Amino acid sequence: MSLAIGIDIGGTKVAGGLVRTDGSVVGRARRDTPHRSTSPNVVEDTIVEVVTELLAVADAAGDDVVAVGIGAAGFVARDRATVVFAPHLSWRDEPLRDNLQRRVRVPIAVDNDANAAVWAEWRFGAARGESNVVMVNLGTGIGGALMLDGKVVRGAFGIAGEFGHMQVVPGGQRCECGNKGCWEQYASGNALVREARSLMVAGSPLATDLLARAGGDPMALTGPMISDAARDGDPTATELFTEIGHWLGVGMANLAAALDPGLFVIGGGVSAAGDLLLDPARTMFRRTLTGRGYRPEARIVAASLGNDAGLIGAADLARGIREGDA
Amino acid sequence: MSLAIGIDIGGTKVAGGLVRTDGSVVGRARRDTPHRSTSPNVVEDTIVEVVTELLAVADAAGDDVVAVGIGAAGFVARDRATVVFAPHLSWRDEPLRDNLQRRVRVPIAVDNDANAAVWAEWRFGAARGESNVVMVNLGTGIGGALMLDGKVVRGAFGIAGEFGHMQVVPGGQRCECGNKGCWEQYASGNALVREARSLMVAGSPLATDLLARAGGDPMALTGPMISDAARDGDPTATELFTEIGHWLGVGMANLAAALDPGLFVIGGGVSAAGDLLLDPARTMFRRTLTGRGYRPEARIVAASLGNDAGLIGAADLARGIREGDA
Numbered sequence: 278m279s280l281a282i283g284i285d286i287g288g289t290k291v292a293g294g295l296v297r298t299d300g301s302v303v304g305r306a307r308r309d310t311p312h313r314s315t316s317p318n319v320v321e322d323t324i325v326e327v328v329t330e331l332l333a334v335a336d337a338a339g340d341d342v343v344a345v346g347i348g349a350a351g352f353v354a355r356d357r358a359t360v361v362f363a364p365h366l367s368w369r370d371e372p373l374r375d376n377l378q379r380r381v382r383v384p385i386a387v388d389n390d391a392n393a394a395v396w397a398e399w400r401f402g403a404a405r406g407e408s409n410v411v412m413v414n415l416g417t418g419i420g421g422a423l424m425l426d427g428k429v430v431r432g433a434f435g436i437a438g439e440f441g442h443m444q445v446v447p448g449g450q451r452c453e454c455g456n457k458g459c460w461e462q463y464a465s466g467n468a469l470v471r472e473a474r475s476l477m478v479a480g481s482p483l484a485t486d487l488l489a490r491a492g493g494d495p496m497a498l499t500g501p502m503i504s505d506a507a508r509d510g511d512p513t514a515t516e517l518f519t520e521i522g523h524w525l526g527v528g529m530a531n532l533a534a535a536l537d538p539g540l541f542v543i544g545g546g547v548s549a550a551g552d553l554l555l556d557p558a559r560t561m562f563r564r565t566l567t568g569r570g571y572r573p574e575a576r577i578v579a580a581s582l583g584n585d586a587g588l589i590g591a592a593d594l595a596r597g598i599r600e601g602d603a
Numbered sequence: 604m605s606l607a608i609g610i611d612i613g614g615t616k617v618a619g620g621l622v623r624t625d626g627s628v629v630g631r632a633r634r635d636t637p638h639r640s641t642s643p644n645v646v647e648d649t650i651v652e653v654v655t656e657l658l659a660v661a662d663a664a665g666d667d668v669v670a671v672g673i674g675a676a677g678f679v680a681r682d683r684a685t686v687v688f689a690p691h692l693s694w695r696d697e698p699l700r701d702n703l704q705r706r707v708r709v710p711i712a713v714d715n716d717a718n719a720a721v722w723a724e725w726r727f728g729a730a731r732g733e734s735n736v737v738m739v740n741l742g743t744g745i746g747g748a749l750m751l752d753g754k755v756v757r758g759a760f761g762i763a764g765e766f767g768h769m770q771v772v773p774g775g776q777r778c779e780c781g782n783k784g785c786w787e788q789y790a791s792g793n794a795l796v797r798e799a800r801s802l803m804v805a806g807s808p809l810a811t812d813l814l815a816r817a818g819g820d821p822m823a824l825t826g827p828m829i830s831d832a833a834r835d836g837d838p839t840a841t842e843l844f845t846e847i848g849h850w851l852g853v854g855m856a857n858l859a860a861a862l863d864p865g866l867f868v869i870g871g872g873v874s875a876a877g878d879l880l881l882d883p884a885r886t887m888f889r890r891t892l893t894g895r896g897y898r899p900e901a902r903i904v905a906a907s908l909g910n911d912a913g914l915i916g917a918a919d920l921a922r923g924i925r926e927g928d929a
Contacts, residue, residue, distance in 0.1 A: 352897070362897040369897070408759075409759035430751055431863070432864065434898060436898055437862050438861065439860040439861065439863075442860045442894075443860050443861060444856070445770070446773060447771070447772060447853075454893045454894065455893075456893060459893070531770055534769050536749075536763050537757070537758025537759055537760055537762040537764075538758065567765055567768030567781075568780065569781075571687065572688065573759075573760045575759065
């Protein structure tokens with residue numbers, strides 16, 4: 278069996294998998310990493326450990342591994358070898374591929390994690406059959422990727438798809454990127470939790486249910502607690518998802534004006550809320566899409582591969598480089 | 604000599620030219636058309652007149668015309684034959700290519716006017732040598748087009764590049780498209796004139812110079828009058844360009860976050876103001892680009908082909924279809 282290894286590097290973990298040509302994952306390995314580790318070497322060592330473990334699994338089963346794909350949360354240059362900047366990983370112009378290739382015998386390719394995810398959803402998931410796709414991943418922030426005519430768009434320098442840092446509110450909420458009013462300050466897990474906490478801190482009676490779920494400590498509140506509350510019918514939690522969803526819809530309408538995709542795929546942890554999030558997003562998208570009524574409209578669906586999208590896509594893209602089709 | 608005819612259809616004119624393979628224009632014809640003409644046929648008749656006139660010129664010179672390209676201000680479907688919607692031309696799902704092809708012997712292709720312009724600037728103008736280009740045309744509104752890896756991006760339905768209708772101010776100025784806060788309400792010729800008029804109407808002493816140039820009538824004020832005043836040193840006119848330029852910069856930073864182009868080309872009538880507009884735009888772009896200091900930055904230049912970009916690009920794209928490379 279011919280396998281590729283996919284590695285998904287987040288801010289605090291390295292997750293790897295053995296991926297078949299049909300996108301299925303037949304073996305896994307995972308390590309936690311220190312958050313904002315001071316040395317790039319720590320993460321690189323961890324990647325090598327995970328790859329080595331997966332290679333041993335494949336060897337033991339008599340399977341061949343043809344490529345290793347790395348999906349990294351950061352700016353990856355067009356050469357698919359260098360991480361230009363990764364705020365959560367203390368990488369700056371890091372020659373990641375070459376550093377790893379010296380220690381791993383299988384050919385390696387590096388890509389942005391969201392690029393890997395949109396590729397996976399297109400090949401094996403929610404975007405099958407649609408070659409013009411905008412992917413919006415709602416986690417703590419917003420990650421994004423763009424596929425046009427069946428190709429991942431990387432931009433002139435490899436940094437396309439940073440949708441979360443498009444300004445939607447002039448002078449709005451301060452963002453970690455240094456700007457104000459970035460989209461991810463209004464439509465992300467962080468935004469959801471921030472708004473809920475501000476109600477709690479203000480002592481609003483509307484936050485009674487949420488405060489109880491957080492054990493009385495606003496700082497202990499998490500996104501999944503808000504999802505649970507919304508599913509249990511708490512009107513405040515539902516309203517918070519509606520707000521996030523509305524901002525998601527406004528931002529998608531902006532992207533549709535610019536890019537005219539046939540499909541939006543919404544991934545990331547917050548997307549697990551499903552229609553609590555997507556229904557208000559669809560409503561606002563239809564209400565703010567320019568030319569509405571005079572144009573075909575993009576569909577909006579939830580991603581289907583969940584947390585595996587990054588590693589599946591990284592593996593498949595790396596295999597494609599080997600085979601000359603990606 | 605092998606020529607292609609390019610036709611640029613705006614809201615009130617049909618301009619045509621005989622275009623050589625090097626992008627030069629060797630013959631011209633032009634007709635005015637009624638604004639928001641009630642019948643699509645009026646514009647189609649006018650196009651046929653202009654094409655016929657140019658074919659006669661070519662025939663007389665013994666030159667061969669291999670293709671006719673139409674650049675239309677409207678949504679053009681991916682088939683490059685149908686105008687889905689053209690607000691200024693009363694076209695709706697208009698089979699423009701086929702209607703014209705019945706009356707013209709040379710093969711015809713239809714494209715969006717901004718798509719034609721970015722192609723022209725890439726082949727013969729300010730974007731030569733850069734394959735990832737965002738074009739922003741500031742006229743009465745904002746027209747836009749996108750080239751990635753040397754291909755014009757049309758989107759799933761052909762309608763990509765409508766940057767002017769990305770929302771930059773929630774609840775902001777009402778736009779003709781029905782939304783509020785669209786970018787073109789803040790960075791366009793209309794925005795420039797609207798802001799100047801509001802000063803005049805308010806009786807602001809800051810508008811004395813502009814009011815004099817408009818003969819005392821706010822409604823008689825035009826964009827070029829404001830450019831002239833700015834060039835003559837009127838501080839209010841200069842400030843108005845600075846404001847428009849700042850919004851231009853903010854919007855470009857948004858597009859750079861999403862698309863990571865190597866180059867922005869600024870065209871359209873307002874771009875004739877040159878650095879009055881582009882300097883504040885560059886300043887704000889650098890100030891609001893996400894990841895600034897950690898990434899390569901796109902250059903921002905003025906378009907170089909002026910009003911000819913649309914017809915040159917339409918001609919060259921149509922020739923490319925004939926020759927299989929566009």
